[in-house]
Amino acid sequence: MNDSKVKGRLQDADVRVTNFEEVEFGYNDEEALQEASRCLQCVNPRCMKGCPVNIMIPEFIKGIKEGDLKKAYEVISRSSSLPAVCGRVCPQEKQCESMCVKGIKGEAISIGSLERYVADQAIINQFNSVVPAEKVGKKVAIVGSGPAGLTCAGDLAKAGYDVTIYEVLHKAGGVLTYGIPEFRLPKSIVQKEVDSLKKLGVEIKCDVPIGNALTIADLQQQYDAVFLGTGAGLPKFMGIPGEDANQVFSANEVLTRINLMGGYQEEAKTPIKKGKTAYVIGGGNVAMDAVRSLKRLGVDAHIMYRRSLEELPARKMEVEHAVDEGIVFDILKNPVEILTDDKNNVVGMKVVNMILGEAGEDGRRGVTEDPDSLHTVDCDMVIMALGTSPNHGALKDSDIALSDKGLIVVEGTKTSLDSVFAGGDAVTGAATVILAMEAGKKAAKEIMESLS
Amino acid sequence: MYKVVYNKKISSNSYEMLVEAPLVVEKCMPGQFVIVMAKEDSERIPLTIYDYDREKGLLWLIYQVIGASTEELTTVQQKIFSVSGPLGNANEICKDPDAYKGKRICYVAGGVGIAPVYPQVKYLQEHGFNVDVIYGSRSADLLLIRDKVEKVVSKIRYATDDGSFGTKGFVTDILASNIEDYDIVVAIGPVIMMKNVVELTKKYNIPTIVSMNPLMVDGSGMCGACRCEIDGKPKFACIHGPEFDGFKVNFDLALKRMSIYKEEEQEKWELMKKRLQGGKNHE
Ligand SMILES: Cc1cc2nc3c(=O)[nH]c(=O)nc-3n(C[C@H](O)[C@H](O)[C@H](O)COP(=O)(O)OP(=O)(O)OC[C@H]3O[C@@H](n4cnc5c(N)ncnc54)[C@H](O)[C@@H]3O)c2cc1C
Ligand code: FES
Numbered sequence: 001m002n003d004s005k006v007k008g009r010l011q012d013a014d015v016r017v018t019n020f021e022e023v024e025f026g027y028n029d030e031e032a033l034q035e036a037s038r039c040l041q042c043v044n045p046r047c048m049k050g051c052p053v054n055i056m057i058p059e060f061i062k063g064i065k066e067g068d069l070k071k072a073y074e075v076i077s078r079s080s081s082l083p084a085v086c087g088r089v090c091p092q093e094k095q096c097e098s099m100c101v102k103g104i105k106g107e108a109i110s111i112g113s114l115e116r117y118v119a120d121q122a123i124i125n126q127f128n129s130v131v132p133a134e135k136v137g138k139k140v141a142i143v144g145s146g147p148a149g150l151t152c153a154g155d156l157a158k159a160g161y162d163v164t165i166y167e168v169l170h171k172a173g174g175v176l177t178y179g180i181p182e183f184r185l186p187k188s189i190v191q192k193e194v195d196s197l198k199k200l201g202v203e204i205k206c207d208v209p210i211g212n213a214l215t216i217a218d219l220q221q222q223y224d225a226v227f228l229g230t231g232a233g234l235p236k237f238m239g240i241p242g243e244d245a246n247q248v249f250s251a252n253e254v255l256t257r258i259n260l261m262g263g264y265q266e267e268a269k270t271p272i273k274k275g276k277t278a279y280v281i282g283g284g285n286v287a288m289d290a291v292r293s294l295k296r297l298g299v300d301a302h303i304m305y306r307r308s309l310e311e312l313p314a315r316k317m318e319v320e321h322a323v324d325e326g327i328v329f330d331i332l333k334n335p336v337e338i339l340t341d342d343k344n345n346v347v348g349m350k351v352v353n354m355i356l357g358e359a360g361e362d363g364r365r366g367v368t369e370d371p372d373s374l375h376t377v378d379c380d381m382v383i384m385a386l387g388t389s390p391n392h393g394a395l396k397d398s399d400i401a402l403s404d405k406g407l408i409v410v411e412g413t414k415t416s417l418d419s420v421f422a423g424g425d426a427v428t429g430a431a432t433v434i435l436a437m438e439a440g441k442k443a444a445k446e447i448m449e450s451l452s
Numbered sequence: 453m454y455k456v457v458y459n460k461k462i463s464s465n466s467y468e469m470l471v472e473a474p475l476v477v478e479k480c481m482p483g484q485f486v487i488v489m490a491k492e493d494s495e496r497i498p499l500t501i502y503d504y505d506r507e508k509g510l511l512w513l514i515y516q517v518i519g520a521s522t523e524e525l526t527t528v529q530q531k532i533f534s535v536s537g538p539l540g541n542a543n544e545i546c547k548d549p550d551a552y553k554g555k556r557i558c559y560v561a562g563g564v565g566i567a568p569v570y571p572q573v574k575y576l577q578e579h580g581f582n583v584d585v586i587y588g589s590r591s592a593d594l595l596l597i598r599d600k601v602e603k604v605v606s607k608i609r610y611a612t613d614d615g616s617f618g619t620k621g622f623v624t625d626i627l628a629s630n631i632e633d634y635d636i637v638v639a640i641g642p643v644i645m646m647k648n649v650v651e652l653t654k655k656y657n658i659p660t661i662v663s664m665n666p667l668m669v670d671g672s673g674m675c676g677a678c679r680c681e682i683d684g685k686p687k688f689a690c691i692h693g694p695e696f697d698g699f700k701v702n703f704d705l706a707l708k709r710m711s712i713y714k715e716e717e718q719e720k721w722e723l724m725k726k727r728l729q730g731g732k733n734h735e
Contacts, residue, residue: 168536168670168671169536170496170534178674205475206536207475207534207535207536207537208536209536209671209672212480212540213475213476213479213537213538214475214478214479233672233673233674235674235675235676243686244679244686244705246709246711246712247712249676249677250675250677252674252676253669253675253676253677256670256674257669261495261496261669269493269494269495269520269521269524270495271495271720273713273716343711344708344709391672391673391674391691393672393673393691
């Protein structure tokens with residue numbers, strides 16, 4: 001019996017590296033039905049344990065099987081507010097799909113693709129017409145419009161709260177808008193999420209840097225509760241010589257110019273550097289997004305990562321797609337210096353090889369430099385994708401409790417400040433969309449409890 | 453969208469814009485800036501907050517036309533897509549004037565650098581300071597907002613490269629001959645001017661504040677485009693600055709980093725000029 005999973009159809013690799021359109025087409029009805037029928041409907045579903053928000057996975061898949069997509073969507077919606085997004089960007093191979101019984105001997109059910117299918121159908125068929133409850137006469141301010149903020153706002157608005165989102169950028173969506181590229185998460189999907197909040201009566205005030213325009217204390221005074229979903233946007237640099245060279249960028253800068261500012265379009269007004277050869281330093285989703293975006297701009301784009309391929313923290317699917325797109329992976333290598341000419345332009349890097357050691361306490365194998373391996377590579381662009389940390393501009397003039405690592409300290413989602421809640425990357429450090437979404441949900445619940 | 457009261461030419465290459473932006477001016481302080489976008493698809497342009505009226509919710513901006521994006525800004529009428537701010541930190545002296553009581557302060561401005569200088573000098577005058585200003589530009593017609601500045605200073609001296617107004621020469625020439633009169637200098641203008649001012653004040657060990665204007669994208673600390681080297685370490689001008697201790701700034705690096713997108717910007721400008729030209733031909 002052939003029981004392999006239904007492969008999602010993709011744009012051909014050599015075509016898709018010339019455009020920014022979505023890589024995966026998503027299942028059609030037959031494909032979804034076929035994949036759904038592979039599900040064993042376990043009585044004790046292990047997949048659910050792998051889901052950070054415990055979506056009733058077998059139940060929604062059953063909905064697909066029975067042709068009741070509305071029901072499937074309702075099942076997912078009980079646990080997730082952003083299924084069209086999470087279906088596309090969740091690291092399913094580490095979560096639900098990693099636990100699927102079918103995966104033990106064969107291939108796990110493509111839960112992510114099925115989730116995306118249901119969510120896309122819900123958008124097309126407009127299942128999403130929630131009628132907000134009667135107004136409760138309470139006001140909540142949300143700082144930041146990433147997945148945490150959007151979710152918190154949505155749940156509160158549905159329950160009849162007056163919600164205002166403050167966002168410093170000119171467009172809502174957080175990382176979903178400025179970071180994750182169009183070819184992985186079409187901006188029209190994000191916009192639909194934002195629009196549906198507006199329909200629920202949520203007011204979105206862009207261009208407002210909380211901390212400067214209004215402080216948290218102001219918000220505490222003007223609102224019954226405040227939620228901080230300010231993310232972890234501050235890019236890290238390596239601190240190596242030459243890092244201030246003209247063509248050394250953070251991945252955030254490259255991605256912001258391309259996504260938020262539309263820099264990939266010919267007629268865009270925001271310039272974007274297109275070198276001949278670019279090295280993106282790092283191995284996470286951010287690195288993959290940056291390197292694949294540059295490739296699409298015609299740059300010879302490399303990943304340089306200090307561990308091995310097995311350790312790449314990026315979503316597995318993205319790594320596979322990147323390989324197919326011709327991205328060169330220079331693994332077990334690390335730059336120690338960026339070389340420049342007298343005008344501060346990048347001309348290359350000094351690089352060392354890394355040696356993989358034993359697994360540490362966190363399960364990741366450590367690396368050490370091989371001192372005899374120093375060599376140079378030629379390039380004219382270097383992108384740092386080393387991770388990000390919370391940027392606490394919003395907390396200016398407040399004495400909110402922070403951890404040693406600079407993360408907002410919470411109990412549940414409650415911060416040390418009166419009626420101020422927080423969640424998402426600002427609390428956990430750079431993590432995932434689904435966790436930020438969950439934190440937003442939890443905060444909405446706790447805010448309602450505290451105000452009732 | 454924000455209402456634009458006017459957007460008018462005030463010199464051969466500079467414009468003044470008055471915008472209604474109540475949330476920006478409610479708490480803004482001298483030294484802070486905004487990022488504006490002419491239209492939804494425009495580039496984000498950082499501009500200093502040059503004057504404000506909190507009661508009326510009004511914000512004044514000055515900008516120089518230096519490329520495609522500032523050229524596009526000149527076409528704005530009635531509505532502007534985005535004005536985000538206030539961004540960055542307030543000027544240190546304005547933030548805590550009491551700490552500077554009795555200090556003799558000199559502001560040195562170059563070109564459009566007068567725009568950030570004006571609100572500071574005005575603020576300090578309102579707080580009982582007598583502040584001197586040295587203001588320079590290439591020629592007389594490029595000296596901006598003189599009437600307004602002259603009302604709030606104790607003494608103002610001008611320098612022009614061609615001698616068409618005030619002293620012929622540089623602002624540093626004037627500062628050099630009066631350096632004994634000052635305890636603190638604030639220099640805002642082209643990087644090369646700030647560098648020269650600091651070279652001078654360093655010799656006399658006169659603390660000097662400068663305001664950096666590197667490339668920016670978001671202005672909220674998210675991209676790192678604006679990084680400057682301060683005391684050997686990278687700092688983001690948008691969240692750690694824009695003002696820094698002039699003695700600690702690596703000006704040579706800042707000068708080099710300004711040219712990062714020069715070619716790309718030139719291309720965009722050529723393209724835009726062609727488009728504008730094309731438009732005219734159709735008329
Ligand atoms: C390039 C990239 C790719 C990624 N890929 C994946 C992936 O494939 N799968 C996955 O699960 N996760 C991925 N992530 C991580 C995921 O996007 C984040 O974990 C998630 O977005 C965090 O959500 P958040 O709501 O906490 O914060 P963000 O999405 O960071 O949103 C925070 C918002 O707050 C705003 N803000 C900050 N300070 C202020 C202030 N003072 N005033 C007003 N507004 C403010 C910011 O502008 C921003 O819009 C990726 C991240 C990046 C950068
Ligand atoms: S402008 Fe992006 S970090 Fe300063």
